[in-house]
Amino acid sequence: MNASDTRLWRLMQPAVTLVLVVVSIGVPLWLVVVTAGKSRGEALNPDLSLPSEWHLLDNLRQVWTDGEVLSASLGSLLVVVPAVLGVLLFGSMAAWILARRATRLNAVLYALAISGIVLPPAVVTVVLLLRQLGLAGTAVGMIGVYMGIYMSTVIFFVTGFVRTIPSSLEEAAQMDGAGPMKVFWLVVLPLLRPVLATATILVCLYVWNDVFYAFFVIGGRVDTLPLNLFRVASAGLYLNNWHLIFAYVVLMSLPLIAVFAIAQRKIISGITSGAVK
Template sequence: MAIVVSVVVFVVPFVFILLVALMDAQQASELRFALPEEFRLWQNLVEVVQARDYILVIAFINSTVLTVTSVTLLVVLGAMVAFVLQRRATRWNGLINFLVLSGLIMPPAVVPTIWVLQRLGLFATMPGLILVEVAFGLSFTILLFRAFISGIPRELDEAAVLDGAGPLRLFFQVVLPLLRPVLVTVVLVQSVNVFNDFQTPLYFLPGDAGATVQLTLFNFQSQDLTSYNLLFMDILLITVPPLVMYLFFNRQIVAGMTSGAVKG
C-alpha cells in the first residue's frame, strides 16, 4: 500500500513533468497526461537555457554559491553549538534550548528581517541571504547534532584534554570526525532545502543579478500566457540535482537520522 501511495504522490507527477517538458507549446498548453506528438527535448532545453540572456546559468551559479556557503556555516556552527550545549551544563542552557526550539516553531518574520538587513546594509545581497538561510536552518541542525553527540563517551573528551588538546583542537580533531554519519545527513538535507528554497530568495534577494534557480520559474509565466513546455523543462532541470543526491545518498541520510535517534 505504501509503495502504491509513493508512486501516486511522487512518480506520477514526475512523469507528467517529463512528458510535458518534451512537448511543443501547443500540446503542452492542454496539460494532458499523454505522449508528446513531437519530441522537443533539445529544442526546449536550449530555449530554456538561453532565455533572458542565460539567466538560468547565472541562477545555477548563485544557487550553488548560496547552498555551499550556507551549508558549510550550518555544519560548523550547528556542530559547535550542539557540542557546547551537550557537554557544558550552565544556567543559560534552558534559555538557549528554548531559543533553539523557538526557531523550529515560530514562523519566519519577513518584514522585521528585511528591516534588520537594511540596517546592516545586507539587504538584497548574497551575504545577507546566506545569513538568513543559516538562521532558518540552524535550529534543526543543532538538534540533529546534539542527539548524536549525546552518544559519544565523555571519556574521549577527557583523554584529549589530558593529551593537551585545547577546545578548538578537541572539537575539530576529536569530535567532528566522529560526527560523520549525522554530518552527511545534515549536509544533504540542508543542501536540498537551501537549493529548493523559493520564498527566501524571493523576499531577501530581489533582482535578476541574484536570481536563484527557483526564481527562474517566472521566466515562462505571465498574466496572459504561460509556456508550459518551457516551464516544465525548467522544473525538470531544477529537480534533477536534488533528486540525484537523494537517490545516491539515501542510505546515508537514513543512517544519520537513525543513529542520532538511537544515541539520543
C-alpha cells in the same frame, strides 16, 4: 483487532505504502517529465498523457540557452555553498556545547534553539533588519538569513548524535593537552560526518529550491535558479509555454536528484542516529 486482521494488515502494508509513494511522488514527477517532453501545443493543458513525439532534449537545450540557466546556477551556488558550510560549522559547535554541558541554562537554550523548526521567521522584520544593517539585496544578507532559518535543524540533529559519542574520547584528547577547539576539530567533528551529511542534504534541498525568502531579501539582485524561473515564467518568452517551464524544473532538479540518490543511505542513518537516539 484480532490476530487474522493483524496478519492481513501486515501483508497489506507494503502495497499501501507503495500506492501512497506513487500517488504523492510518482504522479507529480511523471507530470513534470511528460510535460517537459511535449510540444507547446500539447503542453497548453498539462496532463498525464504521453507526448505524441518527444521534444525533451530540444526543450532542455532551448531552456539552457534562452533561460540563462548557467548564470542562475552560479548565483545559486554563490548563496547555497557558504550558507550550508556556515550553518553546519556554527550549528555543530553549538550542538556540541549543548550536548556536553547538561545545565538548566543549556536546556533552555536548546529548547529555544530548536524552536525555529516550528516557528517561522517574520519576513517583514528580517527585511527591515537587513536594511538597517545595509545587507538588504545582497548575497551576504541572504546567506545570513538561510543560516538563521536552518540553524535549528542542524542543532536538532547534531545534538542527538553528539550524545551517542562516548565522552571518554574527548577526555583522552584533553589529557594529551588538547584545548576545546582542538578537541572539536580533531575528535568530535570527524565523528559527526554521518549526521553532517544528512544535514547537508536537507539544508541544500531547502536552500536550493527556496524562492519565498530570496524574493523578499535579495529581490532579484542575485539571480538564483528559483528566482530566474519565476522571472522567465512571467516573461513573454515563457508565457503559457508550460513545456519550457517544466523543462526548466527538470534542469533545476537534476543536481538535487543526483545528490539524494547517492546519499540516501546516509540520510536514513543520520536521522536514526541523531534524531531518535
